Amino acid sequence: MIEIHKLVKHYRKTKALKGVDLKVNRGELFAYLGPNGAGKTTTIRIMTGLTRATVGKVLLGGCDVTKEPRAAKKQFGFVPQHINLDSELTVSENLLVHGLLHQMPRRAISQRIEELLDYIDLGDKADTLIKELSGGMKRRVMIARALMHSPQMLFLDEPTVGLDPNIRRRIWALIKTIQQGGVTVFLTTHYIEEAEFLAARVAFIDLGSIVALDTPQNLMAGIGNWAIDEFQSNHMRSFYFQTQEEAKKWAATHKNGFTLRRVNLEDAFLALTGKKIK
Amino acid sequence: MIRGWTAVYFREMLILRRRLSRLISAWSVSPLLYLIAFGYAMGKGVTIQGHSYLEFLLPGLVAMTSMTQAFAIGSEINIARFYWHIFEEFQTAPISNAAYVLGEVLAGITRALLAGCVILILGALFGVVLCYNGYLWLAFLMNSFIFASLAVGFAMLVKSHADQAMVNSFVITPMAFLGGTFFPIDHLPDWAQKILYLLPLTHAADAIRTSSFGAIPEIGDYLMLTGIGVSAFVFAFMTVSKARD
Numbered sequence: 190m191i192e193i194h195k196l197v198k199h200y201r202k203t204k205a206l207k208g209v210d211l212k213v214n215r216g217e218l219f220a221y222l223g224p225n226g227a228g229k230t231t232t233i234r235i236m237t238g239l240t241r242a243t244v245g246k247v248l249l250g251g252c253d254v255t256k257e258p259r260a261a262k263k264q265f266g267f268v269p270q271h272i273n274l275d276s277e278l279t280v281s282e283n284l285l286v287h288g289l290l291h292q293m294p295r296r297a298i299s300q301r302i303e304e305l306l307d308y309i310d311l312g313d314k315a316d317t318l319i320k321e322l323s324g325g326m327k328r329r330v331m332i333a334r335a336l337m338h339s340p341q342m343l344f345l346d347e348p349t350v351g352l353d354p355n356i357r358r359r360i361w362a363l364i365k366t367i368q369q370g371g372v373t374v375f376l377t378t379h380y381i382e383e384a385e386f387l388a389a390r391v392a393f394i395d396l397g398s399i400v401a402l403d404t405p406q407n408l409m410a411g412i413g414n415w416a417i418d419e420f421q422s423n424h425m426r427s428f429y430f431q432t433q434e435e436a437k438k439w440a441a442t443h444k445n446g447f448t449l450r451r452v453n454l455e456d457a458f459l460a461l462t463g464k465k466i467k
Numbered sequence: 468m469i470r471g472w473t474a475v476y477f478r479e480m481l482i483l484r485r486r487l488s489r490l491i492s493a494w495s496v497s498p499l500l501y502l503i504a505f506g507y508a509m510g511k512g513v514t515i516q517g518h519s520y521l522e523f524l525l526p527g528l529v530a531m532t533s534m535t536q537a538f539a540i541g542s543e544i545n546i547a548r549f550y551w552h553i554f555e556e557f558q559t560a561p562i563s564n565a566a567y568v569l570g571e572v573l574a575g576i577t578r579a580l581l582a583g584c585v586i587l588i589l590g591a592l593f594g595v596v597l598c599y600n601g602y603l604w605l606a607f608l609m610n611s612f613i614f615a616s617l618a619v620g621f622a623m624l625v626k627s628h629a630d631q632a633m634v635n636s637f638v639i640t641p642m643a644f645l646g647g648t649f650f651p652i653d654h655l656p657d658w659a660q661k662i663l664y665l666l667p668l669t670h671a672a673d674a675i676r677t678s679s680f681g682a683i684p685e686i687g688d689y690l691m692l693t694g695i696g697v698s699a700f701v702f703a704f705m706t707v708s709k710a711r712d
Contacts, residue, residue, distance in 0.1 A: 237559045262561040273552035277482050286481070289474030290560035 190215050191236070191342060191375060196245035198231050198397075205231040207397040208245070213375055213390075215341075218368040220388035221377045222454065224464065228397040229377035230270065233346045236375070237267045250341060263291070265342040266335030270350060272327050276320040280311065280330050283319060284337050291338035298337075305333040309363065325356035332363060342373040349383060361386055381455045391454065395462045408457040416456055420446040427456060471562030475570025476577075479543075483578065494536070494582040495589060498528050502593055505649060515651060518680065525590040525597065526679040527648035529583050530610060530672035534646075536582040537611040538639055540575035541618030545631045548622065554710075564707040568619050568700065575615025576608060583607055602678035609692040610671035616699035623706035647672035667695045 191213040198206040206228045213219045223229050234240035236247050238258050247254040252261040274283050281302050288298035306312045309329040319327065328348060335343055345364065349357040357380075364387055368374045378384055384391050385405050392402040401408055413429035415436040429452060430436040436449055459465055483490070501524065510520025548554040557567050587599065621634050645652070645659075646668030652660055663669045670691045674684035 239555060239558055259561040259563070262559060265559075267555075267559045269552065269555055271552050273555055275478065275482070275553055276551065277485055278478075282481055286474055286478045287556070287560075289477055290471055290557070290562060292470055292474075292561070 190248075190250065191219075191373065192248040193232070193236070194246050194248075196232065196235060196247065197243045198228075198235065198240065199243045205397055206235075206242075206245075209394070209397075209399055211392060211399065211402070213373060215373055216368070216371055218364070218374045218387055218389050219376065220384035220391045221375065221394060222379065222381070222384045222391050222458070223377075223394035224379060227394045229379075229394060230346055231397075232394070233267075233344050233375070233377055237265065237344055238262060263338070264340055265344055266338070266340040267344045268328075268331045268335045268346065268348055270346040272324075272331065274319045274327060274330060274334070277318065279316050279318055280306065280322070281315040283330065284334055287334045287337045293338060301337055301339075305336060308336075309333045325352055325359065328352065328356075328360055329363065332360070332367070336367065336372075340372065342375065343367060345374065345376045347377055347379070349378075349380065357383070381453055385454050393458050393461060395458075395464070400461050401457070405454055408454060409452045412457055412460045413452055416450055416452045418448050418450070419443065427459065429456065429460070471560065471566040472570040472573070474560075474562070475557065475567055476573050479540075479571065479574030480577070482543075483574070483581075487581075490578075490581075491585060494532070494585045498532065498586045498589055501528055501649075502589060507593065516680075521590075521593060521595050522597065522680075523676070524649065525586070525593075525595050526603075526676040527672050528586050528590075529603075529607065529679075530668060530675045531643050531646070531648045532582045532586055533579045533607045533610040533671060533675075534614045534668050535639060535643060536579040537575040537614040538618045538635075540571055540578060540615050541622040541634070542631055544571060544619060544622035545625065545628060548710075549628060558710075564704055568616070568703045568707055571619045572612060572615040572700070572703070575618055576611040579611035579615070580607070597679035598681040600678055600681075602684050603675050606671050606674035606678065606684065606688065606692065609689065609696055610667060610675075613667045613692065613696045613699045616696065616703045619703040620699065620706045623703070623710040642666055642668050647676075667692055 193209055193211040196206050196209040209228070209232060221229050221232065231240060235242045236249070236254065238254050238261065249261045250264045252264065254261045275286070278286070284302045284305065285298055288301065293301070302315070306315055309332065311326060311329060314322065314326065319330065322330065332348070348364070349360050352360065361383065364374060364376070376387065388405060390403065391405050391408060393400045413431050415430045415433050417428045417430070417436050417440055419426050419428065428439065430439065440447055440449065455465060502521065506521040506524045510524065513520040515523040544554070590596070622631065625631050625634065645663055646666050652663050652669060655663070670688040674688040677684040
């Protein structure tokens with residue numbers, strides 16, 4: 190289980206986090222959704238021990254990240270937002286170094302590398318240098334590396350940023366499979382579809398505070414089921430309705446151009462904060 | 468306490484192995500130029516402390532290399548930290564800061580040792596074969612240890628690649644030229660000698676040169692190197708724990 194208590198982070202005059210409280214259940218796929226600069230990466234960096242919290246604490250499986258860092262670090266795998274593989278090493282060498290850092294026995298490392306490369310469908314790339322891989326392949330290798338020591342938790346910081354839609358869906362399928370294997374997944378993203386598709390629960394973060402936390406269905410149902418985007422001279426406004434009939438009835442009385450669609454998580458975020466996620 | 472250092476060291480060795488042929492070429496260029504320009508051309512006919520200038524210069528170059536190549540690990544760490552973000556992989560691993568420092572320091576020493584061997588081979592090609600005994604290698608290893616530790620420390624303190632270049636320009640280059648590499652420091656004024664006596668390279672060059680001429684170096688050189696070495700390792704350890712936001 191992941192527990193975050195009253196987490197505050199100040200960078201000089203900037204208040205990046207203003208008292209975040211959160212609990213993620215064992216085996217859950219949890220999405221942390223917010224616009225750039227909302228505090229997503231700061232939270233995940235504190236959870237992984239990369240950044241010190243100003244106030245508050247993070248418990249991973251009961252271990253305090255600050256007081257028992259080594260015990261806490263054994264429990265999670267981390268996939269950062271930027272590619273941080275050793276480009277001069279091969280795929281299997283990158284995984285090998287990770288295994289050694291986690292003090293895995295050498296024989297177990299070889300076996301695990303083989304297993305994971307098959308899992309991410311890169312079995313034939315074991316001896317390929319990282320710099321020769323595509324962006325999507327590098328992402329998959331980073332996920333495999335994070336899973337090398339069979340962690341109970343996986344932290345993914347914007348795992349599909351900059352990837353094309355096909356590759357993104359492939360990564361989503363991989364993340365789902367990992368979670369179904371019993372790993373707790375904590376995912377930060379600013380992609381609405383990603384959170385909707387993957388997460389059992391979603392927390393909205395804005396300006397360093399959590400503004401809502403629920404299932405995607407409940408968050409969306411809070412504002413209605415259907416949305417109409419009305420295009421006015423220089424901007425767009427959205428209106429929400431419980432039924433499609435209500436929406437169509439409203440549209441019939443308006444002359445501006447509009448589109449009718451299902452409500453999504455971004456609408457819920459917009460309704461709560463008055464701003465879009467992207 | 469320091470389990471995990473092997474992983475850090477192993478990673479550096481994998482990279483070193485992949486770059487070895489390029490590095491050997493790079494390690495050969497400067498010493499070759501120094502040997503040709505200062506030793507062979509300008510130093511012909513010059514005798515210092517009863518030895519030809521080439522014989523005087525070679526141990527100095529070995530000492531200088533133990534410094535520059537061990538310190539070069541700092542640039543690698545800097546690139547891994549700011550450009551590739553690989554340092555995060557170490558920070559999120561269950562290893563202690565001491566393990567990280569030890570792994571990187573040993574990688575720096577290995578790099579320096581290989582570069583030092585290149586110089587000795589080049590010296591042999593110039594017909595300079597001195598006495599390469601245990602005293603020489605001990606001073607070499609201690610000096611490499613000091614500068615690899617300092618490299619880790621500075622790599623954690625600097626905020627960019629430009630800062631790293633500044634450290635090289637203001638610390639390493641002056642020391643390389645004034646630490647007894649190219650001339651005996653007793654040719655300098657007293658006040659300068661007193662300052663240079665505080666620098667580790669002065670003691671390393673002195674011990675390496677004395678032992679390579681077949682004599683026993685002063686114990687004071689080794690004590691000084693030990694003291695500075697312990698302080699440098701502690702400095703590196705402290706800076707790694709502070710290298711978080």
